[in-house]
Amino acid sequence: MAIISSKKQSPQPERPDENIFFASEKKTSYKTKKSQSQSESAELDALLAVEATTEEKGSNQNEEKIRPQRLDEYIGQKDLKEVLNIAISAAKSRKESLDHLLLYGPPGLGKTTMSLILAAEMEVNCKITTAPAIEKPRDIVGLLVGLQKGDILFIDEIHRLSKMTEEILYPAMEDFRLDITVGQGKTSKTRSIPLKPFTLVGATTRVGSLTSPLRDRFGIIQRLRFYEVDELSLIIIRAAKLLNTDITEDGAEEVARRSRGTPRIANRLLRRVRDYSEVKKLTPINAEVAGEALELFNVDPLGLDWTDRNLLRTMIENYNGGPAGLETMAAATGEDAQTIEEVYEPYLMQIGFMQRTPRGRVVTSAGWRHLGFSPPDEQLSLKL
């Protein structure tokens, strides 16, 4: 299976595609030197010759080694797997491409992994790109034109696509067609170019930021949820086997409990614990060894790290636990607002330490207590 990224394109020679616009693109001026028909076909040929086919090996060898390859190795996300299993069987029996799929949820829950698994199950290629890497029309055209029948195009951070790219995608997704406008003004013509049927898999951490025309074109929209401790334990045991590391069941559970419901974090913590056990010659990794190691790395028993605790503490000490707005929290802690919203907050809300209210974020009583403070309601009852 080829994993291909548009980010790693080899430099393209300058092409005469300046005069090619998309039906959606409003451009005011350009010069045509060649005769109309000659330049039109040259332009189209040039544009369609754009390729984005560089083989991409996993950037992180270790991460690639433990990434599940098939659906039955993908642990948890029962509902998602069931929906996709049906979609795969149906598409295979009809010999059609899979329906377009939108996956959303916090980072590290397995969106990219699932896209690669779908390609493996469907026995097709998966081209991987990310919305910010698609800058010009030629980028998306190159990707679409290079797809073989049934291939998967995976676009990460799909909420960040430009309007123009989105509009090129609409007919491509709906009718497997590219609408290209050649020329300008009265002499301009729109050409439709057929594409091979493909599957677009979009991934996003912010489904609310997707435009509705784009969202509506996905046949399957699925949310990935945080993983349970027993699911993460299985992920850790599997990864440990692949990394030739000896870990006991309770050792895996200890790491799992501190992994914020997230496989990527589970795998990262496992590597830290493995380093610790190797250096200290404490094998196998049991609950005690895992606990000691993670204490050393400042990961507390619920998986909160320094930033999580700093967020909660700042809200408690400076704003009496809230409500505080996102921007206020960002300014007070020096963290980026978007990172707070997408990375830290979802887990703090999941474990019931923080709530979103119309007036801002509030730390719950459980959050106060976890940091060693008495919540305001208890302070009140103590005074009475």
Ligand SMILES: Nc1ncnc2c1ncn2[C@@H]1O[C@H](COP(=O)(O)OP(=O)(O)OP(=O)(O)O)[C@@H](O)[C@H]1O
């Ligand atoms: N269900 C799973 N079973 C086993 N391992 C998993 C599972 N989901 C994810 N992983 C592991 O977690 C790592 C991170 O997953 P992945 O890269 O797919 O996350 P992502 O949702 O695409 O994250 P991001 O939003 O940051 O792109 C993978 O390398 C993989 O090894």
Ligand SMILES: [Mg+2]
């Ligand atoms: Mg990803």
